[in-house]
Amino acid sequence: MEETIAGAQDIQTAGRIPQQRGESLLDNAVRYAEERHWDVVPGTWLEAAVGTQRCSCGDASCPAPGAHPARPDWAAQATGSATVVRRLWQKQPGASILLPTGRSFDALSVPESAGFLALARMERLELTLGPVTLAPDRRMHFFVLPGAAAKLPDLVRRLGWSLASLDLAVLGEGAYVAAPPTRFGSRGAVQWACRPTPANRWLPDAEELVSPLAYACGRDR
Numbered sequence: 001m002e003e004t005i006a007g008a009q010d011i012q013t014a015g016r017i018p019q020q021r022g023e024s025l026l027d028n029a030v031r032y033a034e035e036r037h038w039d040v041v042p043g044t045w046l047e048a049a050v051g052t053q054r055c056s057c058g059d060a061s062c063p064a065p066g067a068h069p070a071r072p073d074w075a076a077q078a079t080g081s082a083t084v085v086r087r088l089w090q091k092q093p094g095a096s097i098l099l100p101t102g103r104s105f106d107a108l109s110v111p112e113s114a115g116f117l118a119l120a121r122m123e124r125l126e127l128t129l130g131p132v133t134l135a136p137d138r139r140m141h142f143f144v145l146p147g148a149a150a151k152l153p154d155l156v157r158r159l160g161w162s163l164a165s166l167d168l169a170v171l172g173e174g175a176y177v178a179a180p181p182t183r184f185g186s187r188g189a190v191q192w193a194c195r196p197t198p199a200n201r202w203l204p205d206a207e208e209l210v211s212p213l214a215y216a217c218g219r220d221r
Contacts, residue, residue, distance in 0.1 A: 026089035028181060029097045034082045036196055038104050041078035041176075042088050042095035044070045046183060053185055064137065065185035067096045067178045075100055075174065096182040102173030105130070105203055106148035107141040108210070109169045110217055115140030117216035118209075119193065125212065130203040132194035133177060136187035141177045142213065148172065148206035155210045166217040170206070 032038045046053040046066035055065035062068075071077070078100045079085060089095060101107050110118065112134065122129060130143040149172030156163045171177060183189045194200070 023181070024089075024093065025095065025097055025181065026086065026093060028179070029085050029089055030082050032097070032099065032179060032196075033080050033085045036104070036201070037080055039078040039080045039100050040085055040179070041074050041098045041100065042070065042092060043074070043098040043178070043182070044068055044096060045092060045094035046185065055185070062185075064178075066094075067098075067182050067184045067190075069098060069176070070095070074098070074176075078103075097179040098176045098182075099179050101171040101175045101177060102146060102149070104146070105143040106146050106206070107133075107143055107171040107175075107177050108148065108152075108206060108213055109139055109141050109171055110213055111167050112138040112140055114167065114213070114216040114219070115142075115193070117219060118142075118212045121212040121216065122209070127208060127212070128200070128204055129194050129209075130200050131192065131196040133180065133190055134193040135178060135190045136184040140193060141171070142209055143203055144206045144209060145203050146172070151206050152210065155207055156214055159211060159214050161214050161218060166214060168213055168217045 029040050029042075032040050044056045044066050047056050053065065054060065055062040056070065057068070078098075079088075115132070115134070119132070132143065133141045135141070149170045152168075152170045153163050156166065156168065178184075178190050180190045180192055
């Protein structure tokens with residue numbers, strides 16, 4: 001147990017990649033479109049208000065201030081064109097970066113504590129990971145091949161769990177993840193726990209990661 005926690009803490013420390021100074025949201029959004037060929041869409045942004053920051057949506061109790069879709073047709077607005085991306089963020093430089101799931105990838109979402117336990121286990125098993133985000137709402141998102149949404153219930157059932165009993169969700173068509181360096185109000189910015197690199201351009205299938213993720217979620221209950 002102590003070894004597992006120590007391993008997770010080591011990975012947590014290593015995974016907290018500092019923001020690259022001078023890089024704007026626009027720079028990052030363009031990079032995602034150009035280098036990873038991901039569709040991106042601008043979301044809401046943060047606005048100064050009486051010494052604090054509020055979401056551009058105007059909801060004082062917004063659960064994800066500055067980090068959710070800004071319009072109902074956000075999915076149709078998503079683009080993989082770097083030229084269009086530049087134009088969109090030049091109009092609103094503070095807009096959050098949202099990556100639609102169900103296109104280039106799906107995302108397996110788990111609590112932060114379970115995510116770090118799973119990362120430690122995956123490292124020992126020498127599993128190949130895709131990108132992994134760590135958000136200020138204390139959720140981690142593991143990028144996997146599209147189609148995970150349809151597979152996950154059966155994969156978890158084969159392991160002896162029911163999906164309803166685990167805090168393990170899949171984001172597929174119609175959903176999104178917020179990408180670094182998007183900020184969640186005053187809670188901080190989304191970070192890469194596992195940064196996109198040429199080595200992880202080819203994503204794992206959900207089947208390759210579900211066992212350590214389900215195990216970690218079960219331990220984290």
